[in-house]
Amino acid sequence: MGRPARFDSGVLVAAATALAARAGPGAVTMAAVAREAGAPSGSVYHRFPGRPALLAAVRLDALADFQEGVHEALAAEDPLEAAVGAARHVLSWSRGSPDRARVLLYSDADFEAPRWPAAERVRRDRGNARLGAALAGAAERLRAPGEGAGPALERVRTAVADLPLALVRRYLADGGTVPARAEEAAADAAYRLLAPRP
Amino acid sequence: MGRPARFDSGVLVAAATALAARAGPGAVTMAAVAREAGAPSGSVYHRFPGRPALLAAVRLDALADFQEGVHEALAAEDPLEAAVGAARHVLSWSRGSPDRARVLLYSDADFEAPRWPAAERVRRDRGNARLGAALAGAAERLRAPGEGAGPALERVRTAVADLPLALVRRYLADGGTVPARAEEAAADAAYRLLAPRP
DNA sequence: ATCGTATTGGAGGGTTCTCTCTAAAACCCA
DNA sequence: TGGGTTTTAGAGAGAACCCTCCAATACGAT
Numbered sequence: 001m002g003r004p005a006r007f008d009s010g011v012l013v014a015a016a017t018a019l020a021a022r023a024g025p026g027a028v029t030m031a032a033v034a035r036e037a038g039a040p041s042g043s044v045y046h047r048f049p050g051r052p053a054l055l056a057a058v059r060l061d062a063l064a065d066f067q068e069g070v071h072e073a074l075a076a077e078d079p080l081e082a083a084v085g086a087a088r089h090v091l092s093w094s095r096g097s098p099d100r101a102r103v104l105l106y107s108d109a110d111f112e113a114p115r116w117p118a119a120e121r122v123r124r125d126r127g128n129a130r131l132g133a134a135l136a137g138a139a140e141r142l143r144a145p146g147e148g149a150g151p152a153l154e155r156v157r158t159a160v161a162d163l164p165l166a167l168v169r170r171y172l173a174d175g176g177t178v179p180a181r182a183e184e185a186a187a188d189a190a191y192r193l194l195a196p197r198p
Numbered sequence: 199m200g201r202p203a204r205f206d207s208g209v210l211v212a213a214a215t216a217l218a219a220r221a222g223p224g225a226v227t228m229a230a231v232a233r234e235a236g237a238p239s240g241s242v243y244h245r246f247p248g249r250p251a252l253l254a255a256v257r258l259d260a261l262a263d264f265q266e267g268v269h270e271a272l273a274a275e276d277p278l279e280a281a282v283g284a285a286r287h288v289l290s291w292s293r294g295s296p297d298r299a300r301v302l303l304y305s306d307a308d309f310e311a312p313r314w315p316a317a318e319r320v321r322r323d324r325g326n327a328r329l330g331a332a333l334a335g336a337a338e339r340l341r342a343p344g345e346g347a348g349p350a351l352e353r354v355r356t357a358v359a360d361l362p363l364a365l366v367r368r369y370l371a372d373g374g375t376v377p378a379r380a381e382e383a384a385a386d387a388a389y390r391l392l393a394p395r396p
Numbered sequence: 397a398t399c400g401t402a403t404t405g406g407a408g409g410g411t412t413c414t415c416t417c418t419a420a421a422a423c424c425c426a
Numbered sequence: 427t428g429g430g431t432t433t434t435a436g437a438g439a440g441a442a443c444c445c446t447c448c449a450a451t452a453c454g455a456t
Contacts, residue, residue: 002432003422024308026224031413040435045415107371110222158387162364163356170360173305189356192390200402201452229443238405243445 007039009047009057016058021099025110028055052112056120059111062100063124067131069093070160074134079141080194083160086138087190088183090164094171095178105169135160142194159193205237207245207255214256219300223308226253250310254318257309260298261322265329267291268358272332277339278392281358284336285388286381288362292369293376303367333358340392357391 015037019027030051034041048054073089076082094101113121138160139153164186171178213235217225228249232239246252271287274280292299301309311319336358337351362384369376 001424002430003424003434005433007434024224026222029413030415041415042417042435043433046433051414109372154383157368158361158365158383162368163361166360166364167356169305170355174307185352185356189391193387199454200400201404203403205404227443228445239445240405240447241403244403249444 007037007043007047012037012039012044012047012054013057013061016054017062017099017103020058020106021102025055025106025112028058030054049117052115053117053120055111056113056116056124058103059106059108059113060120060123060127062097062103064127065097065100066090066093066104067127070131071134074138074160079138080191083138083142083156083194084187084190086160087164088187090161091168091178091183091186094168095180095183098172098177101168101178102172105165105172144196155193159190163189163193205235205241205245209235210237210242210245210252211255211259214252215260215297215301218256218304219297223253223304223310226256228252247315250313251315251318253309254311254314254322256301257304257306257311258318258321258325260295260301262325263295263298264288264291264302265325268329269332272336272358277336278389281336281340281354281392282385282388284358285362286385288359289366289376289381289384292366293378293381296370296375299366299376300370303363303370342394353391357388361387361391 012033016028016033019032019036028051030041030044033039033054034044037044044054048057069089070086073085074082076085094104108124113124116124135156136149136153139156140149142156143149143152167182167186167189168178171182210231214226214231217230217234226249228239228242231237231252232242235242242252246255267287268284271283272280274283292302306322311322314322333354334347334351337354338347340354341347341350365380365384365387366376369380
């Protein structure tokens with residue numbers, strides 16, 4: 001089966017993720033990743049055809065790991081509980097995986113998504129579509145009487161994704177960490193945004 | 199008074215802001231800014247001692263312009279109205295200045311704040327301190343009975359800054375624009391987060 | 397008209413990065 | 427033991443970038 005690998009994809013993606021978290025996507029150069037992992041540049045190019053492919057791997061690995069937990073939370077029976085649980089998950093996941101969370105806080109464009117290999121872009125679109133469907137399902141179940149489907153989805157997106165991520169952004173700024181109490185703050189805010197008007 | 203300037207700081211900062219908005223802070227290189235403005239690199243170095251100083255100017259110009267409006271909104275008499283108005287302002291300002299808003303959505307670190315000239319860092323700290331004080335004032339006036347000052351400030355920060363900016367982020371992603379109705383959505387969400395519990 | 401000054405305009409050195417290419421190394425299997 | 431295969435290891439070409447430096451330029455002031 002050939003020479004055993006000292007630097008597999010996982011090691012390189014981890015090094016790249018650490019770099020991105022520490023100094024932004026711009027710091028994720030092929031040379032810097034090789035240095036960070038202690039590998040020769042040849043090994044990096046052996047695993048990834050180029051910089052865009054490596055950036056895609058960093059971004060999509062973080063995204064997939066994140067979305068998995070969101071789907072689990074959204075599967076709860078009670079719709080309000082599902083949404084609030086998802087909001088809470090965003091914080092707890094970020095607390096446990098700060099480097100990946102920092103990757104998540106950037107945009108696809110910052111990771112040069114237009115240059116990704118086509119297969120990676122497809123992988124991203126599939127994940128996004130699946131999450132969008134799950135959120136739309138939650139929104140449908142949470143719709144206020146007389147509220148349109150669009151506004152309801154916007155409200156759920158805000159409560160479940162945007163707001164919790166905004167909290168994460170605040171806590172992770174300047175090398176900080178996400179405190180445990182932030183989970184309750186996110187759950188509380190999500191509840192306020194989604195509970196029926198008094 | 200010497201030869202008249204064809205490329206003053208404003209022109210260069212505007213070019214750099216456009217670049218940052220289009221392709222991220224990493225795209226703001228001295229060479230790229232010169233190209234974008236149609237200026238020789240010597241002119242750029244004549245106005246800014248180096249790349250960090252130019253990045254600081256881009257970031258701090260956007261920040262100062264943004265904060266000015268927030269202060270105006272926060273000056274309203276009724277505390278709830280002040281906070282909701284500030285949240286609304288975040289959206290309307292972003293709608294009118296999408297490039298500057300895109301700059302705002304990054305972090306200081308993305309603009310390499312640690313390398314800024316000391317004077318620029320001081321300018322940033324002063325602005326942040328002033329805004330922090332204004333938010334603390336609003337939080338004090340909005341404090342629920344029995345609520346601590348810390349949690350109240352967090353709640354106001356979330357409603358007035360983090361959440362509205364999260365909405366802006368969503369709308370400006372992928373080259374989009376901020377719709378007018380987003381202002382109401384931000385105001386509504388801020389109200390829900392800050393109004394006394396039913 | 398001439399001087400002083402602020403600014404333009406761009407050449408060039410040193411550095412870093414991306415990517416290619418070749419040779420050697422380390423393992424499995426027959 | 428001797429292929430066959432995978433991976434390491436790093437040299438090197440070409441491009442981009444940061445920054446320095448200096449001559450040329452265009453204006454106001456005298």
